[in-house]
Structures are given as C-alpha cells and as structure tokens.
Amino acid sequence: MSALARYLADRVEAAPTQRIEVEALYTAAVTFDRSLATAPTARGDIRDALHELVAAELVVLPSSSRHFDVRAVPALPLWVRRPPRERIVRETRGARVWPVALEAAGRIAGRDDEVALLETVAAFLRDGGTSRPRVPMRERSLELFGDEKRLNKLLATRLFRSGALTPDLLRCYSVPIPFVSQWISGAVDTRGTALLIAENHHTYASLLEVTRHYAAEGGPGRHVGYGTGNQFPSAVLSVPLLVPAPARIVYFGDVDLKGLQIPAAANAGARAAGLPEVVPAYPLYELLFGARHRSPAARVPAAVAVEAAEWLGQYAERARDALIDGFRLPQEAVGYELLMDHRDVLDAI
Known part of the structure; x- marks a missing residue:
C-alpha cells in the first residue's frame, strides 16, 4: 500500500462517523503531500489511493454514479463509507489468553x-x-x-x-523495488565508490556510456543507476546489495517539483536506514542550468518551492525561482554529446 493510502487509512480509522466526505480526505492528502495542491495528476493520485483502501476493504465507494464528482477527470466519489465494525466476540468460557x-x-x-x-x-x-x-x-x-x-x-x-x-x-x-544499476570498472576513487543516479532512463543510458568512455581513459570506476522516477525513495533501500558497496549516493534529475521532491524523500529514507546521504550531482546541475533549456510548467507556491528546492543546496535559489516562475529544466538537456564534451566533470562527482 502506498504511503498516501496508508495516511488516508489512518484518517478513515480516526473519523468519528462511518461516512467520510472525500473533500476532507482530499484536504488531508494535500496536507500529507503538498505537491498535490498544484500537481495535474493530483486527482488521479488520490483516486488511486482510494482504490487501494477499497482493495484493503477499509472503505466502500458509493454504488450510484450520482454520488461522484464528474466535473473533472478522473471522477471522484463525494464520500466513502467505512465498513461496519463487527461486533466484539465475547467468549462465554472466559477471555482468550494470548502468548x-x-x-x-x-x-x-x-x-x-x-x-x-x-x-x-x-x-x-x-x-x-x-x-x-x-x-x-x-x-x-x-x-x-x-x-x-x-x-x-x-x-x-x-x-x-x-x-x-x-x-x-x-x-x-518488505522487499524494496529492485535497483537498476551497472558497475563500471575504472580508477580507484580516493573519496570512496560512488553511485551516480539518473532520474530518467534516457539520461541513465547517456551517463552509462560516457562513464564507460571516461573510465577507459583513466577516469574513476563507479556504479551508474536508474532511479526509476517516483520509485527511487523505495528503490534506494536496495543500495546495500551493490558490490562494491557505495560510499556516496549522487543524484541527478529534472529541476521541477517532483524532480526535487524525489531525491529529498530518498535522502530521508536512506538516512533512516543508515545509508549514505543522497546528495546532488552538482557538476551535472551546473551543466543543466547552463544549458538554458526551459520548458513551461505549472507555477508552484513560494512556500512549497522553497521547501522542495532546499535539497539542491548551492543551486536551491535558482531552482526555487524556476518553480515559482513556472518553468522546469529537463535533465535530458545534459545529453550524451554535452556530457562527452565535459566528461571530466565526472571527476568531481
């Protein structure tokens, strides 16, 4: 069950009435994940979480379509109902003694x-x-x-x-999502073995090839991994399975709301599990900001933008401004050709 679904399950369990208005659950979802306030996929994410609660038999949806809000897509129920709690079984032969x-x-x-x-x-x-x-x-x-x-x-x-x-x-x-990674043999890195993560799989392919080229020229050996987008906060828990064990986890993703929230969440999970911190691949972000490719995106409220951009450290202010101004920087702007022309930046990662 997703983290959002578990949070909503707690709200359902704590509700004083058997029937819970979805408007209240929507507000609770935004409190849990503030990106849902502006994300175009918010209704779909909340719909999916509600369906998880249905599958877990924690709520029942209305049976009639007139109890659904169809003004936007996807349709959402106006309310959900908690199944009746079964009556307490009282054994006439005395209370059960448990181990x-x-x-x-x-x-x-x-x-x-x-x-x-x-x-x-x-x-x-x-x-x-x-x-x-x-x-x-x-x-x-x-x-x-x-x-x-x-x-x-x-x-x-x-x-x-x-x-x-x-x-x-x-x-x-619980078994974390398998982590996609390849080890590239090269020179020994005196700072410890690095794991370089790309948020998107096309950038992963380019980083893999460029790392191979540079390692053949005497560059450092390292793991290159694909973060699998939103799955990375779960997949990062598979990092201990990599050999040799990474001493550093370095991440490169899009400069947009999700692209910043994903590594921040992964970093929190990694630290809680006693793993190395997930830190920005600063040289690659420098190339990304320098590439000056901008794509339009939904404007992000200032408070949300500040919090999301904090993970990016020295580039946090520039990332914050991008979110507030309503544009994003796709990591694919740092493509194979640009990386090959600047492959020496891998020394600094």
Whole structure:
C-alpha cells in the first residue's frame, strides 16, 4: 500500500462517523503531500489511493454514479463509507489468553477478523515461528493466509499500525523495488565508490556510456543507476546489495517539483536506514542550468518551492525561482554529446 493510502487509512480509522466526505480526505492528502495542491495528476493520485483502501476493504465507494464528482477527470466519489465494525466476540468460557508476544495485540483486537488474525499468528509462533528464517513478505503471506498480497494489506490495519504486530514477529520483511544499476570498472576513487543516479532512463543510458568512455581513459570506476522516477525513495533501500558497496549516493534529475521532491524523500529514507546521504550531482546541475533549456510548467507556491528546492543546496535559489516562475529544466538537456564534451566533470562527482 502506498504511503498516501496508508495516511488516508489512518484518517478513515480516526473519523468519528462511518461516512467520510472525500473533500476532507482530499484536504488531508494535500496536507500529507503538498505537491498535490498544484500537481495535474493530483486527482488521479488520490483516486488511486482510494482504490487501494477499497482493495484493503477499509472503505466502500458509493454504488450510484450520482454520488461522484464528474466535473473533472478522473471522477471522484463525494464520500466513502467505512465498513461496519463487527461486533466484539465475547467468549462465554472466559477471555482468550494470548502468548506474551501477542498480549498487546490481544488488548486491541475486538473484531472477529482481528481475533482470527491473532489465532493465525499464535499458531505460527507455537509451531516454532520465532526460529524461522526471515523471508520476503509475500512468501510468508502465502504460507499463512493462502494469499501472497494479504499481509501487505494488513499492514494498514490497526493491529500493525499500532506496532502490536510487526513483520519481524512473522519473520518476514518488505522487499524494496529492485535497483537498476551497472558497475563500471575504472580508477580507484580516493573519496570512496560512488553511485551516480539518473532520474530518467534516457539520461541513465547517456551517463552509462560516457562513464564507460571516461573510465577507459583513466577516469574513476563507479556504479551508474536508474532511479526509476517516483520509485527511487523505495528503490534506494536496495543500495546495500551493490558490490562494491557505495560510499556516496549522487543524484541527478529534472529541476521541477517532483524532480526535487524525489531525491529529498530518498535522502530521508536512506538516512533512516543508515545509508549514505543522497546528495546532488552538482557538476551535472551546473551543466543543466547552463544549458538554458526551459520548458513551461505549472507555477508552484513560494512556500512549497522553497521547501522542495532546499535539497539542491548551492543551486536551491535558482531552482526555487524556476518553480515559482513556472518553468522546469529537463535533465535530458545534459545529453550524451554535452556530457562527452565535459566528461571530466565526472571527476568531481
């Protein structure tokens, strides 16, 4: 489940009424991700998050089309409804005594589905689950529930959100999105092995070729990776799988709202995971600003622009002005030919 969907799931769970107006959820979504205030894809992103909640059986959409706002595309429901909470099961033979590891969850569980989940976990623990090896989440989910995607949906429910149940208790872990990267052999870099990330795959192809040329001329060896756009904040967690291990993660992307928010989010995730910081590839951004190719874009509110541009350090002010003035700098302006003419900048990355 996406981060936005999980945030909205919390809002749904905390709502005092069973019916929740989507206008309130829309406002909550913008509070969570301020880029949605101006992004042309905002309605689609929120629609997708609502569909995730439907798939997780956390909300029900209206059945009639007259309860949808069709003034813009895509259509959004005017409201969603939280399914009725099942009545608490009270055993006449006394309260269920749970294993120590499930005592906290047992105090929370009050619905049939929650009790059934705890029974499944208790059986897993009783049968030696604590000594089982840690495996990818979908493998454990298939084993326990006969559905490889069920456990991921359960992460959005209150037993997991409260921390009473955890993937670690079930001896499993979330698998980050595979990271696309190639190692280019070259001279030893005294600053440590670098991982150079391109936001877009065409720039990735050019950086890969230019890095190969320069390494053959005596330039440094390094990993060159494709950040997979919006997936990079998740994919960065796969960096420890690279050999040799990168000592530096250097990023180059578009100068636009998403192009700045993506590496900032990836940097926060990398630091939380004990990985190297995700820092700007300053020499490549210098070439990008120097290329003077500008594309029109939606104007970004000043406060949002300042926050988004902060990651770009010494070029933050120029990036902020671009966002506020309503234009973007696509990284493809720093293409193969320009890179080949300035391939010595790779020494400074």
